[in-house]
Amino acid sequence: MMKGIKKWRLFSLLTALMVFLSGCGEEHLSTLTPAGQVGRDQLDLMVLSTAIMVLVIIVVMIVYVLAIVKFRRSKVGENVIPKQVEGSHKLELIWTIVPIILLLILTVPTVVSTYKLADVSGMDTVDAKGNKTAVTVNVKANLYWWEFEYPDLGIVTAQELVVPTQEKVYFNLKAADVKHSFWIPAAGGKLDTNVDNLNKFYLTFDNPSESLQDGVFYGKCAELCGPSHALMDFKVKSLDRDDFDAWVADMKASKEETPEGDVAQQGQEIFNTSCIACHAVSGAGSTGGVGPNLATFGDRNRVAGFMEHTPENIKAWISNPEKHKPGNLMPEPKEINNGKDFTDQELTALTEYLMGLSVEE
Known part of the structure; x- marks a missing residue:
């Protein structure tokens, strides 16, 4: 009898916790x-x-x-x-x-x-000069990262989506490999990204995200897609229109430049011999990279979409990507470094170079 009473007490406690926890949520x-x-x-x-x-x-x-x-x-x-x-x-x-x-x-x-x-007709609206008036983003879901191309603006980025506030932002959704699902919980419901067909929808953002935790909204893949599905996150920065236009200009002007400091220059040399085949370091251009575009790597708050943006985590990710995100397509160091692992000095140099890739002042 007492055992039954204890079970009911536990059930009541769990029910009460469920009610309280259902009210929990971050903006x-x-x-x-x-x-x-x-x-x-x-x-x-x-x-x-x-x-x-x-x-x-x-x-x-x-x-x-x-x-x-x-x-x-x-x-x-x-x-x-x-x-x-x-x-x-x-x-x-x-x-x-x-x-x-x-x-x-x-x-x-x-x-x-x-x-x-479902009305995305505004995506094709043009001004008197024939220029598109709305921001359109081509979203490509990959194992396990996100690419964001702005076809009318001539720029491309990865892992961090940047959008203007107080207007509709239109999305063309496509998957590169298997079915994924694009979801920004705070902005709106999810929509699948398929390999064979294009899905379209729009979202709006009222205010800049700078006041939020980490200064971003969080986006996720909402369709089970593989062993690292839970780690397929991305970040969303919403900016006032003037700040968004300034960001676009900075992205268009970004290009590979000689970094400051001997260590960062050494990192650039290693990057150009080992990594440049998969990763672009300029935000100007179009989609198509095998790996994520790294033009804004120094501005991000996460490594590989989910790790804290620290030098230690950058080194850990480069050294053993499979350990941290199983099933991802990033090659192991020996495959791109003449059959050898990167030394600690090389990892430090690469980290210094990558942290310097920035379009934000």
Whole structure:
């Protein structure tokens, strides 16, 4: 008996914890703190559907409890059979009409929002000079990293998406290898990236992300895609339009330059003989790199999308990428360094060079 009571106590504790934890969420990663109109519209649908479900549960529980209380054996006696309502037209009408009404209440706003959020016609709007007025980003999902190309702006980056605030940002989604799913929880619902077809949608961001933890929103792959699926993260910086335009100009002007300091120059030499075949270091151009574009590597807050941006983690990642992100396609050091591992001096030089790749002042 006591064992059963203890189990119920544990169940009650877990239920209470679930209620409290459901309210937890960070502004940079939670669907409950939407960053733009798309997120708010989707949150409203979530609240509406939840409210309808809770209402149905409450009504059913009330009927259930009333039936137990009113017709319990100790009250009505042993041999009393309550009035039978099978075939009651009144009840049948009630439990047919009420669900239809609830479904209509949920269906109408859902359909309206679905068509509204699927409207990407603004992607092709041009000004008097024939230039595209909206920001469009071609998203390519790879094992296990993200590439972001701005085709109308002539720039490309990886792992960190940069977007303007107070306007629609349109996305063309494609996968390079297997199915992935593009998701920025605070901005809006996920959408699959497929190998064979292009998916399109848009998101909006109200305010710059600089006030958030790490100064970014967090994005994720929401489709199980392999052993490192959970590590396939990316970051999103939202900027005022003027700051976004300045960032675009800096990206266009970025190019491979001789770094300052002997150690960084040594790192550049190693990079140009071992890494340049897969990684670009200029933000200007188009997509197509085998590996992530590293033009903004020094501005990032994560290594490989999930490790703290520290020299130690950069060295650890270069030395053994498979250990930290299983299944990724980055070659081991011996494959690109004449059959030898990088020495600590070479790793230090590479780290110094990579930390200097920056477009932000």
